[in-house]
Amino acid sequence: MENLGSHTQEPIVSPKTxxxxxxxxxxxxxxxxxxxxxxxxxxxELILALMLAQAYLVSFYFMHLRFEKFPLILSVVLGVLLxxxxxxxxxxxxxxxxxxxxx
Amino acid sequence: MEEIRRMEPIEGIHGLPEQVSAEQxxxxxxxxxxxxLMMWIFIISDALLxxxxxxxxxxxxxxxxxxxxxxxxxxxxxxxVMTVVLLSSSTxxxxxxxxxxxxxxxxxxxxxxxxxxxxxxxxxxxxHEWAHFIGLGARLNTNPWGVPLxxxxxxxxxxxxGFHVLTGVLIxxxxxxxxxxxxxxxxxxxxxxxxxxxxxxxxxxxxxxIYLL
Amino acid sequence: MTVxxxxxxxxxxxxxxxxxxxxxxxxxxxxxxxxxxFASALIAAGMAMLIRxxxxxxxxxxxxxxxxxxxxxxxxxxxxEVYAAxxxxxxxxxxxxxxxxxxxxxxxxxxxxxxxGADDMAFPFLNMLSYWVYLTxxxxxxxxxxxxxxxxxxxxxxxxxxxxxxxxxxAGSDWGQSFWIVGMAFFxxxxxxxxLNFVTTVLSMRTRGMHMMRLPLTTWALFTTAAxxxxxxxALTAAVVMLFLDRHxxxxxxxxxxxxxxxxxxxxxxGSPLLWxxxxxxxGHPEVYIVMLPAMGFTSDILSTFCRKxxxxxxxxxxxxxxxxxxxxxxxxxxxxxSGMNPYLGLFFDITTLIIAxxxxxxxxxxxxxxxxxxxQLRTPMLFALAFVSLFVTGGLSGIFLAMxxxxxxxxxxxxxxxxxxxxxxxxxxxGIFAATNFWFPKMFGRMxxxxxxxxxxxxTFITYYCTFFPMMFLGLHGEMRRLYDPVQYxxxxxxxxxINVFISINAFALGAxxxxxxxxFFWSMLRGEKASANPWNANGLEWTLSSPLPYENWEGxxxxxxxxxxxxxxxxxxxxxxxxxVPEQAAAGNY
Ligand code: HEM
Ligand SMILES: [Cu+2]
Numbered sequence: 001m002e003n004l005g006s007h008t009q010e011p012i013v014s015p016k017t018x019x020x021x022x023x024x025x026x027x028x029x030x031x032x033x034x035x036x037x038x039x040x041x042x043x044x045e046l047i048l049a050l051m052l053a054q055a056y057l058v059s060f061y062f063m064h065l066r067f068e069k070f071p072l073i074l075s076v077v078l079g080v081l082l083x084x085x086x087x088x089x090x091x092x093x094x095x096x097x098x099x100x101x102x103x
Numbered sequence: 104m105e106e107i108r109r110m111e112p113i114e115g116i117h118g119l120p121e122q123v124s125a126e127q128x129x130x131x132x133x134x135x136x137x138x139x140l141m142m143w144i145f146i147i148s149d150a151l152l153x154x155x156x157x158x159x160x161x162x163x164x165x166x167x168x169x170x171x172x173x174x175x176x177x178x179x180x181x182x183x184v185m186t187v188v189l190l191s192s193s194t195x196x197x198x199x200x201x202x203x204x205x206x207x208x209x210x211x212x213x214x215x216x217x218x219x220x221x222x223x224x225x226x227x228x229x230x231h232e233w234a235h236f237i238g239l240g241a242r243l244n245t246n247p248w249g250v251p252l253x254x255x256x257x258x259x260x261x262x263x264x265g266f267h268v269l270t271g272v273l274i275x276x277x278x279x280x281x282x283x284x285x286x287x288x289x290x291x292x293x294x295x296x297x298x299x300x301x302x303x304x305x306x307x308x309x310x311x312x313i314y315l316l
Numbered sequence: 317m318t319v320x321x322x323x324x325x326x327x328x329x330x331x332x333x334x335x336x337x338x339x340x341x342x343x344x345x346x347x348x349x350x351x352x353x354f355a356s357a358l359i360a361a362g363m364a365m366l367i368r369x370x371x372x373x374x375x376x377x378x379x380x381x382x383x384x385x386x387x388x389x390x391x392x393x394x395x396x397e398v399y400a401a402x403x404x405x406x407x408x409x410x411x412x413x414x415x416x417x418x419x420x421x422x423x424x425x426x427x428x429x430x431x432x433g434a435d436d437m438a439f440p441f442l443n444m445l446s447y448w449v450y451l452t453x454x455x456x457x458x459x460x461x462x463x464x465x466x467x468x469x470x471x472x473x474x475x476x477x478x479x480x481x482x483x484x485x486x487a488g489s490d491w492g493q494s495f496w497i498v499g500m501a502f503f504x505x506x507x508x509x510x511x512l513n514f515v516t517t518v519l520s521m522r523t524r525g526m527h528m529m530r531l532p533l534t535t536w537a538l539f540t541t542a543a544x545x546x547x548x549x550x551a552l553t554a555a556v557v558m559l560f561l562d563r564h565x566x567x568x569x570x571x572x573x574x575x576x577x578x579x580x581x582x583x584x585x586x587g588s589p590l591l592w593x594x595x596x597x598x599x600g601h602p603e604v605y606i607v608m609l610p611a612m613g614f615t616s617d618i619l620s621t622f623c624r625k626x627x628x629x630x631x632x633x634x635x636x637x638x639x640x641x642x643x644x645x646x647x648x649x650x651x652x653x654x655s656g657m658n659p660y661l662g663l664f665f666d667i668t669t670l671i672i673a674x675x676x677x678x679x680x681x682x683x684x685x686x687x688x689x690x691x692x693q694l695r696t697p698m699l700f701a702l703a704f705v706s707l708f709v710t711g712g713l714s715g716i717f718l719a720m721x722x723x724x725x726x727x728x729x730x731x732x733x734x735x736x737x738x739x740x741x742x743x744x745x746x747x748g749i750f751a752a753t754n755f756w757f758p759k760m761f762g763r764m765x766x767x768x769x770x771x772x773x774x775x776x777t778f779i780t781y782y783c784t785f786f787p788m789m790f791l792g793l794h795g796e797m798r799r800l801y802d803p804v805q806y807x808x809x810x811x812x813x814x815x816i817n818v819f820i821s822i823n824a825f826a827l828g829a830x831x832x833x834x835x836x837x838f839f840w841s842m843l844r845g846e847k848a849s850a851n852p853w854n855a856n857g858l859e860w861t862l863s864s865p866l867p868y869e870n871w872e873g874x875x876x877x878x879x880x881x882x883x884x885x886x887x888x889x890x891x892x893x894x895x896x897x898x899v900p901e902q903a904a905a906g907n908y
Contacts, residue, residue, distance in 0.1 A: 018201070022194040025194075032310075032311065035315075058307060059304055062194065064297070072140075098590065099167075144511075144515055148546045148547070148550055155598075159591065166586075252568060252585075
């Protein structure tokens, strides 16, 4: 009964990969916090890009999204990014207007 | 009735086996594993909850004439350590699950324990940070920086995240005990690992949007 | 191993409690949902009767009501707070606890596993939990009538702040609004559990041969609905949490600076009530499609069955379901044209809203084409399905008026909007539910619903429905606002319109009374109705290959193998005019 529903077709990931991903994450985090702290030019764009890179690493490697089939990857990524992106973009569009009116 | 009960698979509270032989179902990109699929969908909906919160944060920030300088409130070093702890715990979890799949039980046990430990450390650090923040005079409805929305949003969003970490720690500990008793499938542990990494994923966004931008 | 499983299964019929009350069987849960939803609909309909009574004869004294509810009708006259509470609870119960619950919880649970050839939902226990959480939410909502000191929530089903966020704003904003928030939280949790289950089930539990493009449109619609719900509800969850914090912990997420209540300046600072509107409608608009899509699915299947013709343009139907589902996420701003929203953003929402009329029209034309030159059998489900199309067109066309921001500035928050959504959302979905209940009743209870009573119910409902809601368009065009406690005394310009209101109310009472026929028919047929054969409508779906009423376990382990789509009616060369999905190609000309 134990292995009912377990599925071992997934490729085995060696610890080396995880160590590499971890190192990358550390570098990204360090750079992100540094950029924010020092306030370098293009910091906001940079932080957002680094954030997405980190999110990619965590979801694709740690959450094994990489090993899912393409339609699932697409649904997860698009489902979340599009929905949140639209919500954000459209209400911020309105927010800009509100602040302009109050000036 | 007694006899029938015993026939049921461990998780089948309802009397149907979770996975009737797979060939019975039409092949689909989604049908590899039902529980995992549901976990993904749950994660989508939870991610959208945090997404909505962060969208709200951004909106409220846009409509506020000013926004407090976060570096006057938080320490970059402390923040970095918090992030490192959480990101590492999620790495450990991934290594542990991998070990489990390969039947390396000792490796699994070690990294699994470290994962939980990291989670607890993160919670402690967050509690300390909240205490610091409250000590500065921040409350849900007011704060010394003149933008009450900021502290309200901060408490709400990090509180929600902290709550997720807490449930994660509890779930992992509970499952860990079950594993010691041999009462839990590898798959359940893998799903718990997914949830744990998801909590980490959310932190990545919170870090950028609330602390850094 | 498979073999002894099957043997085992025959003994699995559990005792009373596990069978009927705490059941994990999708059919029982579906029926539980359906009956609970009908109960909440009856309660909400009763509220509507009181609302109409007040509007037609404002502040008139009704001694009976005065004796029945002395608190709410002192001296027989409805208090204004009661009026506000009634329209709020009417909307909330109808939209969430009746329409969504009946369509998704009721028919979704009942039909999805049957139509895809699965034995049950993917997670039956979660499914049971979903029903009980829903019931808890409903009870919390209803209990606010009895236990909330200021009466139930009164800020409308949309609960706009500041009214809903300030405890002192009106009586219902005090405890009632908190009950509302808690009740909605339960509903959201229940819907999410159901949605997870539905999406997983459809994606991973289809039987052999059941490709996505062989699914009945009902299942397609229910599936899309569940997915839309999962993507849309989190925004409301966030909003509800924030509203709670605003109310009880003094935050100002939705409260701007400089608000005065009773002459006192409030300390709140910096928030925006527009944010609530954005978040609410981010759910709210998809929600209206959540209740629309399943009804569209039922209609497609029922039209095809009673036309004895394949549904016209199946791929286009599937495409338009998906298009409507995804477009519904980018039109929410059309509820906010007059909110002071960014006009360019308004233009954006204007255009997307008009675009959503395209897939809607595709569906309508496909239904028309299905009806074209068909030998239509006018049974009760078919009548309701045809009425669905009619209501959908009426409501959809009025929606196009509303979608144009310049027109909406006049029409917003008038009876025109009320008319629009009572045709399209309330009406069409309601008729969809009636159609589906009549159609699948034999599967649920093994008996047919009475045809004479059904037709009687249909004609009264259909005629009074139009007579109730169509005149509201004229009220709206003349500018009469919705939610007016007394449209005569305080708004003298509406005095001349009052006869229309009286006409509407009389029809509304007839409409309400007609529903008792349905209730009677439902229970009477359940006990006394004519026994149904396995396939009384000669339909093709997998559910019709099982006995009526359904066995406790759908296929007892022998899942069917699907050979074709579900719309092979009047198939050339076939012996009968229908070909169930399990009939292989070679056998088509033979027995079937
Ligand atoms: C052709 C498609 C449609 C268009 C163009 C359309 C357009 C609109 C617009 C512009 C409004 C806002 C009116 C106002 O408040 O000023 C509105 C309100 C509404 N619509 Fe639609 N609509 C369409 C279809 C639907 C459907 C399919 C449903 C439900 C199943 C629906 C349900 C509602 C509801 C419930 C409201 C009012 C909510 C409230 O204010 O209480 N609409 N519609
Ligand atoms: Cu809308």
